[in-house]
Structures are given as C-alpha cells and as structure tokens.
Amino acid sequence: MQSPTGRREQPVFPLGLAFLAGQLDRFDVSAVDPSLDGTESVVRALESRRPDAVAVSLRNIDDSSWPRTWSYLDPFEEIISCLYGFPGTVIVGGPGFSIYAREIMARHPRIDIGIAGEGEEALPEVLSRIAAGSLPESALIEAPRADLASISPPRYDILDLKRYEKGFGIGVQSRRGCAFGCAYCTYSFLGGSSFRMRPIRAVLGDIRAISGIAAGSFQFVDSVFNAPAGYFRELVRALADDPPGMSWGAWLDTSVTDEDLAVMAAAGAVKVDFSPDAITKKGMRSLGKRDDPGALWSRVRAARRSGLSVGVNFFVGNPGEGLSALLLKVAFMLRARLLLGWSRTFVNIGTVRVYAHSHLASEMEAAGQAPGGFLPPVFLEPKGLSAYLFRSYRRLRDGRHEP
Numbered sequence: 001m002q003s004p005t006g007r008r009e010q011p012v013f014p015l016g017l018a019f020l021a022g023q024l025d026r027f028d029v030s031a032v033d034p035s036l037d038g039t040e041s042v043v044r045a046l047e048s049r050r051p052d053a054v055a056v057s058l059r060n061i062d063d064s065s066w067p068r069t070w071s072y073l074d075p076f077e078e079i080i081s082c083l084y085g086f087p088g089t090v091i092v093g094g095p096g097f098s099i100y101a102r103e104i105m106a107r108h109p110r111i112d113i114g115i116a117g118e119g120e121e122a123l124p125e126v127l128s129r130i131a132a133g134s135l136p137e138s139a140l141i142e143a144p145r146a147d148l149a150s151i152s153p154p155r156y157d158i159l160d161l162k163r164y165e166k167g168f169g170i171g172v173q174s175r176r177g178c179a180f181g182c183a184y185c186t187y188s189f190l191g192g193s194s195f196r197m198r199p200i201r202a203v204l205g206d207i208r209a210i211s212g213i214a215a216g217s218f219q220f221v222d223s224v225f226n227a228p229a230g231y232f233r234e235l236v237r238a239l240a241d242d243p244p245g246m247s248w249g250a251w252l253d254t255s256v257t258d259e260d261l262a263v264m265a266a267a268g269a270v271k272v273d274f275s276p277d278a279i280t281k282k283g284m285r286s287l288g289k290r291d292d293p294g295a296l297w298s299r300v301r302a303a304r305r306s307g308l309s310v311g312v313n314f315f316v317g318n319p320g321e322g323l324s325a326l327l328l329k330v331a332f333m334l335r336a337r338l339l340l341g342w343s344r345t346f347v348n349i350g351t352v353r354v355y356a357h358s359h360l361a362s363e364m365e366a367a368g369q370a371p372g373g374f375l376p377p378v379f380l381e382p383k384g385l386s387a388y389l390f391r392s393y394r395r396l397r398d399g400r401h402e403p
C-alpha cells in the first residue's frame with residue numbers, strides 16, 4: 001500500500017509499488033491505496049486477505065510548502081497504528097522513507113524491516129526469507145540499485161489505473177538518478193549521480209500496458225527528460241513514429257531545442273515543466289543549476305509555439321537572490337501568462353525545503369545550522385519584504401486552491 005496523503009489531493013499512482021510487484025511473480029500480491037479508499041480499506045484488506053507481510057511505500061514526508069507545511073507523517077502513523085494487531089511482518093520503503101530511514105525506524109518500532117533505496121532486489125529477497133521462516137539480521141537494509149536492463153516491467157494492474165488517469169496521476173519512468181546535483185535536490189542520493197536509462201523498448205512496453213487499461217494521460221517522472229540528449233531523442237522519436245494515443249508531460253531543462261519540442265508534440269506531449277528555480281546567474285550558481293537564465297523565456301515561448309502547455313517553477317529565498325529577484329519572477333509570471341496564454345502557462349513560486357542528504361543539508365550541518373536535523377521541515381526562508389510579499393501570495397493562492 002502507499003501511505004495515504006491524509007487530505008484530498010490529485011491521486012498519484014504508486015509507481016514504486018508497481019515496479020516492486022513486477023518483481024514478485026513468485027508471491028501472491030495485492031495492493032490497496034488508502035489515499036483513495038481510507039484507512040478502513042487497509043483494515044478490511046488485512047481481515048480478508050490475511051497476508052504474511054505488508055509493504056508500505058512512504059513517498060512523502062511533507063508537502064515542502066512554507067509557511068504552511070502539510071505533514072504526511074501523521075497519516076503514515078495512522079497506518080502504522082492499524083498494523084499493531086497484525087501478526088505478520090511490516091516492511092517500509094519509498095523515497096520519503098529512504099531520505100529519513102533511521103529517524104522513521106526509531107519513531108516506529110512496529111516496522112520490522114525498513115528498506116532504504118530501490119526495492120527490486122531487496123524486497124523479493126526479504127519476502128523469501130520470511131517465507132522460509134526467518135527475518136534478515138538487520139532491521140534496516142541499504143538496498144543495492146536495481147539493474148534496469150534486467151528487471152521485469154512494472155505492474156500497472158495492481159490497482160484500478162483508471163482512478164489515476166486524470167491530471168498526470170500515472171507515472172512512467174525511463175531513467176533513474178540525476179547527473180546534475182542541484183544543491184537542494186535528493187535525486188542523486190535516491191537514484192545515483194549519473195543517469196541510468198531503461199531500455200527504450202521497456203519504456204514503450206510500459207506505455208502500451210497503460211494505454212491498454214487507461215485512455216488518459218501520463219507523466220514521465222524522470223528528473224530531466226531531455227538528458228542525456230541522445231537517449232531522449234531516440235525515445236521521443238520512437239514515440240513520434242508510433243504515437244501512444246495518450247497525452248503526456250515531462251520535466252525539461254533549457255537545453256531543449258525547437259526541434260526537440262516539435263518532435264515531443266508530435267509524440268503526444270501536451271505539457272512540459274521547467275525548473276530554473278532561480279532567475280539570476282548568481283541565484284542559479286548558488287543552487288548548482290546548469291540552466292541558462294537568458295534562455296528561459298525563449299524556451300518557454302518555443303514550447304508554447306509547439307502547442308505545449310508550460311509550467312515554470314521558481315523558488316524564493318535562494319542564496320544570492322533578494323527582493324529584486326522576486327520581483328523579476330513575478331514579472332516573468334505576468335509576462336508569460338499574458339503573452340503566452342493565461343490558461344496554458346503556469347508559473348509557480350515556492351520555497352526550498354532542505355532535505356537530508358542534499359548538498360545544502362551537508363553545508364548547513366557543517367556550519368552547525370539546523371541542529372534538530374532535517375526531518376522537521378527546514379526551509380531557505382525569504383527575508384524582510386520578500387517574506388511579506390511571498391506570504392501574501394501564498395495566502396491568495398492557497399485560498400483559491402483549498403482542497
């Protein structure tokens with residue numbers, strides 16, 4: 001099961017669990033999603049299915065929003081308390097868990113086994129041991145990275161996929177890891193600091209599997225879809241040659257060309273997102289970004305010209321950026337929405353949530369900052385007038401989008 005969000009949110013299909021289920025053909029597997037069906041669905045499933053083990057995927061710790069932060073740990077705790085009467089083994093993993101594995105294990109003694117990292121090899125091994133009547137020696141396992149050329153495909157049929165098809169709720173993964181090492185980011189901790197690509201035919205196979213069940217859209221969950229460029233071009237060309245009949249979205253950086261965007265559109269892309277995060281050279285350098293602030297406008301305009309909707313993410317409070325940078329971001333937002341289409345151009349301004357195992361966290365630790373660690377939310381908070389303006393913007397936005 002995936003740990004529930006505890007509030008109404010756009011449903012996200014548990015892609016990690018689908019990959020794991022794909023490797024468990026020797027076992028009898030079934031899934032529940034208490035985000036959609038409530039905690040009662042877990043209790044009912046335990047009673048009716050009487051499993052030997054329960055695997056919980058903890059994806060998120062909090063929503064990384066400042067000044068109001070939603071914690072996903074409370075709904076996780078609710079799920080764990082349901083498992084106190086359960087006689088079998090409780091196994092927890094997932095990206096949120098992996099970033100804070102020790103802390104979460106210490107808080108929740110009911111967790112028998114924690115698996116930090118990718119579960120494709122480790123989970124079947126642990127389940128085989130349980131079936132043989134033993135548990136691994138250590139309660140916390142640092143899992144090896146999966147060999148993406150040899151794993152079996154994810155199982156998109158573990159839950160009713162149609163319930164996730166709106167709003168890019170279904171994910172497709174073509175690569176893991178990230179070579180770019182942005183200062184706040186955990187992707188290289190989670191998946192390694194180079195891109196590890198899946199065979200293109202495996203990715204196309206996943207898309208075929210999805211289109212056989214659900215007709216809507218999907219999102220490439222890869223960190224930067226247009227890198228490495230050779231792999232990206234081969235993949236989108238293959239999709240354009242035989243379009244999947246589904247619309248899709250992906251995250252890009254500003255090195256994407258006009259031609260790339262046109263091929264993507266021909267291949268079914270309808271939305272792309274950019275994460276320049278900063279708007280000045282200084283701000284980008286401080287975040288370790290390789291995007292070019294000068295190229296951003298031209299890439300957003302080119303994407304719109306190819307008929308794609310565009311999202312742009314900025315952060316406020318970046319080192320080296322103050323009030324004038326915030327005003328530039330707001331001006332970018334207005335210019336983009338007014339000139340490129342109000343309803344198809346989105347600009348989000350958020351804050352940097354400092355996660356453990358990021359470069360920023362190491363720097364703060366070395367400087368003796370954040371003595372309470374990074375499980376309680378730590379942010380790069382904007383200061384002075386920027387903070388006031390940002391709070392007002394959030395109030396306006398949250399008021400409009402209250403679930």
Ligand code: B12
Binds near residue numbers: 059
């Ligand atoms: C794509 C993505 C999104 C997309 C999802 C689109 C889609 N249709 O799937 C969108 C934009 C919707 C999104 C939203 C959010 N996201 Co997001 N997202 C990601 C991203 C980039 C990839 C996730 C993914 O699908 N991975 C692919 C699958 C195959 O991998 P996996 O889930 O990690 O599973 C593997 C392992 O973790 C493990 N595993 C997983 N579960 C289990 C369970 C067990 C028992 C075991 C043993 C192992 C195991 O094995 C799996 C196979 O190897 C990750 C970053 C990353 N690189 O992981 C962030 C990430 C998960 N997101 C994050 C956040 C904060 C959010 C939001 C809260 C942001 C917001 N403010 O709204 C929301 C929450 C939405 C929600 N309800 O879950 C954070 C969570 C960090 C944390 N500690 O809390 C991450 C880690 C990014 C970061 N900032 O570091 N996200």
